[in-house]
Structure formats: structure tokens, C-alpha cells
Amino acid sequence: MMNTLKIGVVAGILPARAYEFTSAVEEVSRETGREAEILHDWEALRTDGEDELTRLRDEKMLACDAALRLQAKGADVIVIPSARVSGYLPELQAELTTPVVALGPEDCPDCAAKKLFESAPKPVARGFRLGLIGGLGPAATVDLFNKIVKATPAKTDQEHFKLMIDEDPQIPDRTACLLAGGTDPTISLYHTAKRLQDNGCDAIIIPCNTAHAFLPYITRRIRVPFIDMQVAALEDIQKRFKEPRIGLLATSGTVKTGIYSKKAEKMGLPLFVPDEEHQKLVMSAIYGPKGAKAGYTEGECRDQLLAAAEYMVREKGCNVLILGCTELPLILDETDAFPIAGTTVAIVDPTAVLARKVAKLAMDENAKRGAR
Numbered sequence: 001m002m003n004t005l006k007i008g009v010v011a012g013i014l015p016a017r018a019y020e021f022t023s024a025v026e027e028v029s030r031e032t033g034r035e036a037e038i039l040h041d042w043e044a045l046r047t048d049g050e051d052e053l054t055r056l057r058d059e060k061m062l063a064c065d066a067a068l069r070l071q072a073k074g075a076d077v078i079v080i081p082s083a084r085v086s087g088y089l090p091e092l093q094a095e096l097t098t099p100v101v102a103l104g105p106e107d108c109p110d111c112a113a114k115k116l117f118e119s120a121p122k123p124v125a126r127g128f129r130l131g132l133i134g135g136l137g138p139a140a141t142v143d144l145f146n147k148i149v150k151a152t153p154a155k156t157d158q159e160h161f162k163l164m165i166d167e168d169p170q171i172p173d174r175t176a177c178l179l180a181g182g183t184d185p186t187i188s189l190y191h192t193a194k195r196l197q198d199n200g201c202d203a204i205i206i207p208c209n210t211a212h213a214f215l216p217y218i219t220r221r222i223r224v225p226f227i228d229m230q231v232a233a234l235e236d237i238q239k240r241f242k243e244p245r246i247g248l249l250a251t252s253g254t255v256k257t258g259i260y261s262k263k264a265e266k267m268g269l270p271l272f273v274p275d276e277e278h279q280k281l282v283m284s285a286i287y288g289p290k291g292a293k294a295g296y297t298e299g300e301c302r303d304q305l306l307a308a309a310e311y312m313v314r315e316k317g318c319n320v321l322i323l324g325c326t327e328l329p330l331i332l333d334e335t336d337a338f339p340i341a342g343t344t345v346a347i348v349d350p351t352a353v354l355a356r357k358v359a360k361l362a363m364d365e366n367a368k369r370g371a372r
Contacts, residue, residue, distance in 0.1 A: 008070030131196030247312030250324030
């Protein structure tokens with residue numbers, strides 16, 4: 001038995017034509033014995049456009065809004081009765097996964113209805129969309145976005161993939177919650193992730209290492225997968241370096257929760273953290289009055305970070321240093337040969353690793369889907 005065919009009709013542009021098509025669908029349904037559910041959207045077209053271009057673009061935007069509403073209601077196909085729809089159909093279809101059919105003045109409503117019953121168009125492939133929880137902090141968000149753009153092999157704007165940033169700098173501080181009983185950011189992080197999920201994102205990333213400590217809770221209710229920045233960085237290290245001794249430069253919240261060390265241990269990677277004195281220097285480089293969150297990337301914050309890095313190399317024998325807070329790559333760049341403490345070490349920027357990973361994922365997915 002065939003399923004009920006759900007036909008959405010953008011009816012407010014030419015209501016008389018919409019009624020005519022609806023009658024044709026009902027007649028074909030009776031003739032074929034196949035059930036059809038007709039979903040109408042009756043938003044009326046504005047009549048105050050002073051010129052043809054304004055009137056056309058009014059219609060385009062109405063058609064988009066109405067079609068999106070019908071798609072959300074589960075329409076299998078959307079029909080737009082309009083004299084001009086054929087001219088902008090590709091523009092509209094690019095915003096929808098539900099197939100859209102034009103019904104111009106020269107088209108026979110009965111023929112169009114019969115064609116839908118015989119062979120309804122298949123859903124349109126949707127391009128990969130990445131969601132980014134931003135504002136943790138704002139500069140780190142800009143940094144990650146910039147690195148994603150640079151990591152994407154695109155020659156035109158249109159060859160880049162879809163990315164949605166929900167910038168919410170009011171999300172409570174993650175480190176303050178973990179270390180000092182500050183406001184729990186779970187609700188804010190969850191709500192932001194939910195907005196990205198509801199807007200059709202296929203995966204979500206967070207340019208904040210410490211925020212990953214809250215993911216085990218958030219993922220209990222969010223269906224969209226998160227791409228773990230720590231796992232991406234550690235996998236990159238494991239792949240590129242033969243015998244890494246990893247030093248972690250991160251917030252005290254990241255260090256305390258073990259979101260790097262536990263993952264490194266599972267992968268058999270040795271990972272070390274600074275002593276109390278040098279951990280304070282890392283925190284000052286991030287949170288201090290002359291730190292990265294205050295907008296500084298040179299001077300005192302750089303000196304503090306380098307002092308902690310030198311300690312990790314000299315005292316812990318580290319040959320790979322992870323910039324485990326997304327503010328730290330604003331101070332130091334990633335490199336495989338950073339001179340320090342009389343030797344050279346690799347500086348790994350998890351933000352850059354994540355950017356390369358999601359750019360590849362998005363391009364591979366779009367190639368597989370045949371979409372952009």
C-alpha cells in the first residue's frame with residue numbers, strides 16, 4: 001500500500017490558481033485511489049511594491065518562507081502556482097531539501113497533479129552544515145573560523161561549506177565553574193547546541209577546551225555529534241610524531257578535569273602538566289589583566305607562556321607542547337620546530353587541527369552527497 005502523498009501548496013501568491021490545482025489533486029486522488037494530504041500556506045503577497053523588481057523579490061521571499069513552513073510540516077513536494085516561479089526556482093530549491101515544482105500559467109493543473117501521483121520528485125541532497133558554539137571567547141571563535149576558511153580548498157565563495165556560528169559570550173565561565181563553584185554553564189551550552197541542531201547542523205564544534213568537560217552531559221540530549229577537539233589533537237600527534245612526550249598548556253579547569261590526560265592515557269600517549277607555580281603563569285597568560293582574554297597577544301602574556309613552556313621542556317622532557325586553551329594560539333603559532341630551552345619542540349594548536357579535520361569532513365561529505 002502506498003503512503004499518503006503530502007503536497008504542500010504555496011497558495012497566497014495566486015489563490016485562484018491554488019484552488020484550481022487543489023481540485024485537480026482531489027480528482028486524481030479519487031481516480032487513482034491513492035490518498036493525498038494537501039497542506040496550504042495562505043500568506044498573501046504584498047501589493048505595495050512600486051516597481052517590478054520589488055514585486056518579484058517580495059514574491060521570492062514569500063515563496064521561501066511559505067516553502068520552509070510546508071517543509072517543516074512534512075510535505076513530500078511543494079507546488080508554487082505563479083507566473084514567475086520558473087525564473088527563480090533554482091534559487092529557491094537551493095534553500096530546501098523538499099522538491100519544489102513550478103505551476104506556471106501555461107501548465108495544466110490536471111497534468112501536474114497526475115505527474116506527482118505517478119512519480120513524485122525525490123528529496124534534494126542537502127549540503128553539509130557545521131555548527132560552532134561561539135563566544136568562548138570571541139577572539140578564539142574568530143581564530144577558529146579563520147582557520148577553517150584557510151583549511152578549506154575553495155577558489156570561490158560558493159565552494160566553501162555551510163557553517164553556522166551561534167555567538168554567546170554570556171555563557172558562564174567554564175573554569176570558574178569547575179574550580180570555584182561558579183555558575184554552571186550546562187544550560188547555556190545545551191541551549192546553544194540545541195539551536196544549532198534545530199537549524200540543521202550535521203556536527204557541532206566548540207572552540208573552548210574546558211567546555212569539553214560538559215559534553216558528556218550535553219550529548220545525553222543532543223542528537224547531533226560533537227567533534228572532540230582533544231581527540232583530534234591527540235590523534236594528530238599520534239600520527240605525526242614517533243615518540244611524543246606531550247606537555248599540556250591549558251586552563252586549570254582543563255588540567256583538573258583530565259579531559260586531555262584521560263584521553264591521552266587511553267591512546268597510550270604520555271602527557272605531562274606544569275607544576276603549581278608554572279600553571280599559575282599559564283592562567284595569567286590567559287586570564288590576567290595583560291592576558292589573551294583581555295586582548296593581549298604580546299608582552300607579559302607571551303613571556304609567562306614561554307616560561308611555562310620552557311619548564312615543560314627542561315624539567316619534563318616534553319618534545320610536543322599542546323596549546324590546550326583556544327586563547328593560547330593567539331599568543332603562539334603552531335610549528336614543528338619551535339626553539340626553546342636549547343632544543344626544538346613541536347607546538348600543536350588543537351584549533352588548527354580541528355579546523356583541518358572539519359574542513360576535510362565537510363568537503364568529503366558534500367562530495368558524497370553531491371551537494372554544497
